[in-house]
Amino acid sequence: MTLRATALEELDEGSFDAVIVGGGINGAVAAAVLAGRGASVALIDRGDFGGFTSQASSNLVWGGFKYLESYEFLLVRKLCVSRNRLIKAYPDNVKSIGFLATLDKSSPFPPWLAALGSLAYWAIGSFKTHWPRLLRPKTIEKIEPVVDTTGARGGIEYYDAYLPDNDSRFVFSFIRSAMDVGATAANYVELTEATRNDNGWHLTLQDTEDGGTPRTCTAKVLINAAGPFVDPLNRELGLQTDHRIVFSKGIHLVVPRLAGEERVLAFFDDTQRLFYVIPMGRRSVIGTTDTRVENPETTVTDEDRDFLLKQINARLDLERPLTRADVIADRSGVRPLVVKREGSDQTDVDWTKLSRKHEVEASREKRIVSIFGGKLTDCLNVGEEVAEAVEDLGVPLEKDKGTWYGEPAKATRAEFYRQARLMKLDLLRDKAGVEPLTDRLWRRYGRRAFQMLDAIDQDPAMGEDIMENADYLRVELHLAARTEMVTKLEDFLRRRSKITQVISDDEVRRSAGLREVAEILFGDAADTKLVEYFGDLPVST
Ligand SMILES: Cc1cc2nc3c(=O)[nH]c(=O)nc-3n(C[C@H](O)[C@H](O)[C@H](O)COP(=O)(O)OP(=O)(O)OC[C@H]3O[C@@H](n4cnc5c(N)ncnc54)[C@H](O)[C@@H]3O)c2cc1C
Structure with a gap:
């Protein structure tokens, strides 16, 4: 069953x-x-x-530096504390990351004021992140050559966190x-x-x-x-x-990786709103926007795409400007905002x-x-x-011991890494720039990753990639089928994994491993599920 x-x-x-x-x-x-x-x-x-x-967020775990602009100190403090707790409880899933904000003449603040703000932000967050710094245009150019510093007055680097998966x-x-x-x-x-x-x-x-x-x-x-x-x-x-809810629409565009380092690039757009280039494995995610809408069901329009592409092309030093054809995937959602x-x-x-x-x-x-x-x-x-x-409301609960969230204990992690090292798991991959399998499996599955080591040990084919560029092993599919309630193909491709955010639909459709993915997940219903997702039965090339 x-x-x-x-x-x-x-x-x-x-x-x-x-x-x-x-x-x-x-x-x-x-x-x-x-x-x-x-x-x-x-x-x-x-x-x-x-x-x-x-599924439509920026994948950031942050204290909301930009809310200092509207003097929401209490909210920022609350979010910073929450961010710090998440970083501590999820050391492998919520990772600290630097934000490099470049300020030009049209930015609402001079770099020195932004630097003061980042110091205040660091203090509001109880100094738990790496310290911020003020940067000259030359330094920005050196650490992130893709940023166009022609009109830059300087910048700042401060720290928050992000979700490396999704x-x-x-x-x-x-x-x-x-x-x-x-x-x-x-x-x-x-x-x-x-x-x-x-x-x-x-x-x-x-x-x-x-x-x-x-x-x-x-x-x-x-x-x-x-x-x-x-x-x-x-x-x-x-x-x-x-209270009730009003909606603000935000979109993101996924494009080939724009910056080398694992760092978020921040800029003010033409409307003086902050937007970001966020790393996502081999891709970069550009976003987001903030548009008032009446309806929660939204999509990315050509106007949205062109706006973000124009903003980013004006601020990066690219070999050629990004066009709609460079967009691998996109996403749109509404922020539910509370009002009285x-x-x-x-x-x-x-x-x-x-x-x-x-x-x-x-x-x-x-x-x-x-x-x-x-x-x-x-x-x-x-x-x-x-x-x-x-x-x-009268439902008694046991005392909160803080055990309902967080990754397994350090000792369990150390034991997983020890077992993975003994079976030379990371030697299964020697591709440059690809994350070691031990890190990946532990982060995605925690305690459930132990079963994977056994499965790979018994059948080395379980440790092979199942789809090109998807960063998924055969064994992960078997585990997903048993434990992740994948009901439709999209549940796996878009949400349990981020495959359709990093590979174009066309490439997924042509992938040699797609059929096997569907068979592992759905058995006899594989064809039905493939047709449900693609509209017809895809043939790999
Ligand atoms: C563009 C954008 C960027 C964002 N970036 C960030 C960020 O970087 N960091 C951050 O912390 N936050 C971010 N957020 C905010 C965050 O993503 C949202 O606030 C959060 O995801 C909302 O979660 P939710 O559970 O309230 O709503 P949802 O995720 O929408 O969940 C509600 C669920 O209820 C289900 N549902 C509704 N009615 C019924 C029904 N009658 N029966 C059964 N099911 C029902 C729906 O199917 C839905 O799955 C961002 C939001 C947006 C839009």
């Missing part, structure tokens, strides 16, 4: 302390903290886990850890009806994959973690809240200055906890606030 089939069975007529609607970062941390503290939890998402906003994989790691301690989680399951009596919520759930007979379950508390859909869901549940419901006609405020803070609201009468806004960076705070709200 597959992981998902088991979860669907557990949901059917199940009775839970909390049912979480939404498997983005907010729902995922809610599941991890509640299950980790002894509650019986179910999480559902009508799409894939991390399949909406939480946002939705980070989200899934919380869902996986919730499942490991007994939570039930299922993707492609929608909440279609909810009624309440004295005993709690009676929920009707529809499997959006098979469209079969709906399942029902009960919950003492309902957690609305529907991200941009939090308001419509509350309306359906008959709940009036103090009363007196919150936001039509005349500066959209880009709206706060990025989150709110967790609990209704005692309805026994619903709603999560508004938030960032990946803020996820541990969100988890803790949700747990507090759930306790307030």
Whole structure:
């Protein structure tokens, strides 16, 4: 029986302390903290886990240096503390990274003022990152020759952190850890009806994959973690809240790697808004934008593409300007921004200055906890606030020992590295510039990586790459098939891995390993899943 089939069975007529609607970062941390503290939890998402906003971020874990511009010192402090906690708890998954910001004549600040700001930022973050520095144009030219310093007045380098894999994989790691301690989680399951009596919520759930007979379950508390859909869901549940959500659209373009070093390049665009070039393996990601929209469903338009390409071409010294043809992949999403419901006609405020803070609201009468806004960076705070709200609603939880998040202990890591060294795992790869396999497997799988060593030891073919340029071994596919609830091909290609963000759809389609990937993941249903994703049956070349 597959992981998902088991979860669907557990949901059917199940009775839970909390049912979480939404498997983005907010729902995922809610599941991890509640299950980790002894509650019986179910999480559902009508799409894939991390399949909406939480797959469209910049992959940055940061204190929000730019929010100092709007004097949001408290928010910046909170985010810095959260960033520091994540770096400490996830030493391999949340990595410190330098931000090199180049300032020219049109930038809103002179370099010396930006340098003062970066010192303040470093102090607000309790000096936990590498110290910042002021840079002359000549130094920028030397350390990052791709930056066009013709009109530069200077720059600064300060430090934050990023996710070397991707946002939705980070989200899934919380869902996986919730499942490991007994939570039930299922993707492609929608909440279609909810009624309440004295005993709690009676929920009707529809499997959006098979469209079969709906399942029902009960919950003492309902957690609305529907991200941009939090308001419509509350309306359906008959709940009036103090806060609501407005949307700001942001896009990213993935292009061939532009800068050599593992460093983020920051620039002010023509509208004096900061944008970045962020490393992603062999690629660079350019983003983002900030446009007010009414609808959470967005796509990258040609106008968006041309805007970002124009901005970057004007600031880099490239052999030839980047064009639309250089864009390997793109992504678009909306930031769910929180505003007060009363007196919150936001039509005349500066959209880009709206706060990025989150709110967790609990209704005692309805026994619903709603999560508004938030960032990946803020996820541990969100988890803790949700747990507090759930306790307030009468669900007892075990003491928070901080064990519901984080990578395995150092000793476990050392043992993995020892075993990998003994079997000479890293000698399987000797490609220059390619990350050692030991690092990669440990970062992606933690404790689950031990099984991979055994599998590779027994069958060396398990240690071979399965698709060209995808950085995935055969053994990883087998593990994903068993433990990562891959329901559609896209779940794997886009979210458990970042393959379709770093390889063009065309290259994926022509890849020799694609069929085997589908067969490992879906067995007899491989063809159906391939056609579902590509529209027809791809033939490798
Ligand atoms: C362009 C951009 C860049 C960003 N960059 C960063 C960054 O670098 N760092 C950072 O920390 N943050 C960043 N953010 C913010 C961060 O990505 C979001 O705040 C966060 O991902 C929101 O997560 P969520 O769980 O609230 O929503 P989502 O990820 O959207 O999750 C909500 C889920 O609920 C599901 N759902 C909705 N209704 C139902 C229903 N009725 N039944 C079942 N399921 C339902 C949806 O399918 C969805 O998967 C960025 C955001 C954007 C848009």
